[in-house]
Amino acid sequence: MTDMKTSMTSPEQPGPGRAEGGGQDPADLLALVARGDHAAFEAVYDQLAGPVYGLVRKVLRDPAQSEEVAQEVLLEVWRTASRFDPARGSATAWVMTIAHRRAVDRVRAENSAATREQKLTPGPVTGDDVHELVETALDRQRVRRCLGSLTPTQAESVKLAYYAGYTYPQVAGLLGVPLGTVKTRIRDGLIRLRDCMGVTG
Amino acid sequence: MSVQRHEVHLLTGGYALDALTDDERAGFERHLARCPSCAEEARGLGETAARLALATAVAPPPELRARVLSAALRTRQLPPPGRGPLARAGERAGRPRRSLKRAGLTAGILTLAAAVAALLFTQVSTSRELQQAQARNSAIAAVLAAPDARIASAPVAVGGTVTAVMSLRAREAVVTTADVPSLPQARVYQLWVMTAAGAARSAGLLEVASSGSTVPLLAAGVLPGDRLGITVEPAGGTAQPTTAPVAVMPVTA
Numbered sequence: 001m002t003d004m005k006t007s008m009t010s011p012e013q014p015g016p017g018r019a020e021g022g023g024q025d026p027a028d029l030l031a032l033v034a035r036g037d038h039a040a041f042e043a044v045y046d047q048l049a050g051p052v053y054g055l056v057r058k059v060l061r062d063p064a065q066s067e068e069v070a071q072e073v074l075l076e077v078w079r080t081a082s083r084f085d086p087a088r089g090s091a092t093a094w095v096m097t098i099a100h101r102r103a104v105d106r107v108r109a110e111n112s113a114a115t116r117e118q119k120l121t122p123g124p125v126t127g128d129d130v131h132e133l134v135e136t137a138l139d140r141q142r143v144r145r146c147l148g149s150l151t152p153t154q155a156e157s158v159k160l161a162y163y164a165g166y167t168y169p170q171v172a173g174l175l176g177v178p179l180g181t182v183k184t185r186i187r188d189g190l191i192r193l194r195d196c197m198g199v200t201g
Numbered sequence: 202m203s204v205q206r207h208e209v210h211l212l213t214g215g216y217a218l219d220a221l222t223d224d225e226r227a228g229f230e231r232h233l234a235r236c237p238s239c240a241e242e243a244r245g246l247g248e249t250a251a252r253l254a255l256a257t258a259v260a261p262p263p264e265l266r267a268r269v270l271s272a273a274l275r276t277r278q279l280p281p282p283g284r285g286p287l288a289r290a291g292e293r294a295g296r297p298r299r300s301l302k303r304a305g306l307t308a309g310i311l312t313l314a315a316a317v318a319a320l321l322f323t324q325v326s327t328s329r330e331l332q333q334a335q336a337r338n339s340a341i342a343a344v345l346a347a348p349d350a351r352i353a354s355a356p357v358a359v360g361g362t363v364t365a366v367m368s369l370r371a372r373e374a375v376v377t378t379a380d381v382p383s384l385p386q387a388r389v390y391q392l393w394v395m396t397a398a399g400a401a402r403s404a405g406l407l408e409v410a411s412s413g414s415t416v417p418l419l420a421a422g423v424l425p426g427d428r429l430g431i432t433v434e435p436a437g438g439t440a441q442p443t444t445a446p447v448a449v450m451p452v453t454a
Contacts (some may be wrong), residue, residue, distance in 0.1 A: 053256040055262035078273040082281040093251035104219045143256035161220040187214030194249040
């Protein structure tokens with residue numbers, strides 16, 4: 001217990017992403033969190049705070065706002081852990097869905113507000129944005145490689161929807177193509193990504 | 202404006218990426234419920250989207266950790282979904298047996314009264330405790346003596362039975378158990394009043410004596426349509442049930 005605490009607060013903790021000691025299955029941890037287990041929640045934090053913050057920041061851009069939304073997301077994980085259903089997907093996907101939805105909700109709320117501030121509107125995403133964070137993590141290598149296997153229009157549509165938080169009509173408007181085309185591109189692109197990354201289930 | 206039928210299947214991708222408008226999403230979720238192949242595809246694409254998320258990982262500001270963890274300490278968690286754990290266990294356990302026969306009622310009250318007396322005798326050691334016990338005892342005695350008192354009992358899933366004497370006029374119920382197994386130190390039996398609307402309110406902890414019976418517990422504010430439920434919780438009890446109950450009894454007029 002003491003050892004775990006020491007290592008978790010150590011400044012030597014390696015880079016972003018999931019913590020070193022994150023060997024426990026997030027689904028098992030969430031089951032414990034649902035029962036009010038704070039130690040399990042700390043372990044979930046250490047495994048997923050990096051991806052949550054990274055994703056929210058990717059969508060929102062603004063660091064202060066991203067921190068605030070990331071906090072909301074992680075608390076939501078604590079609060080609603082009993083609603084996680086392993087039959088419907090992995091724990092990581094569940095948490096990332098909450099994170100993405102919160103970030104996108106924030107973008108859309110800001111965009112529909114009367115005082116629309118330009119800086120809160122996400123800019124279009126370039127390939128470099130995806131690549132800039134790529135270092136050694138396998139996830140990143142694989143994602144980069146697999147995004148590269150998509151057609152350029154598929155990759156662009158997927159990135160605009162996911163990383164910039166745009167809706168179908170917004171993506172269609174930006175790319176100047178019909179709505180149906182965007183729907184097809186996003187689905188085909190994601191299916192190709194899924195197969196490339198060897199996602200099962 | 203509903204989505205064209207042939208187009209619905211295309212929405213799995215946008216659903217995984219949150220690119221649907223609110224209307225589209227609601228419609229698509231209804232469609233998912235009756236389209237297993239769509240649900241399977243949506244699930245796989247959701248996992249794929251999670252990989253896109255993992256690739257963006259950045260170390261959050263260090264102070265976020267303490268803020269999130271301390272906020273969690275102050276944040277109440279949602280109970281499991283559905284109509285609440287009490288309702289679900291009630292369905293599993295079936296309707297509890299209930300006897301309105303006068304003989305049964307009298308026997309139950311005698312059992313309860315004996316339990317009250319025995320527990321008062323063995324557990325009270327200070328005058329302060331005596332006062333509290335006497336107050337509880339007279340409240341319990343009032344329910345037992347109420348003209349509209351009725352008795353109900355139900356099996357407890359982990360063993361033993363739970364018995365309640367309820368007075369709807371007093372809006373109170375006295376609950377005790379017999380032959381329930383004692384729990385590890387870190388666990389307690391907790392009694393809940395569950396409203397028809399699905400809210401659960403703690404009525405306190407049931408302390409198991411060595412005999413397997415529990416100190417009679419008074420649940421106040423009990424209305425017809427409510428349920429009484431018992432769950433096993435961490436020591437000290439919880440604000441809301443966190444486990445499926447081991448016993449459930451409806452409160453009926």
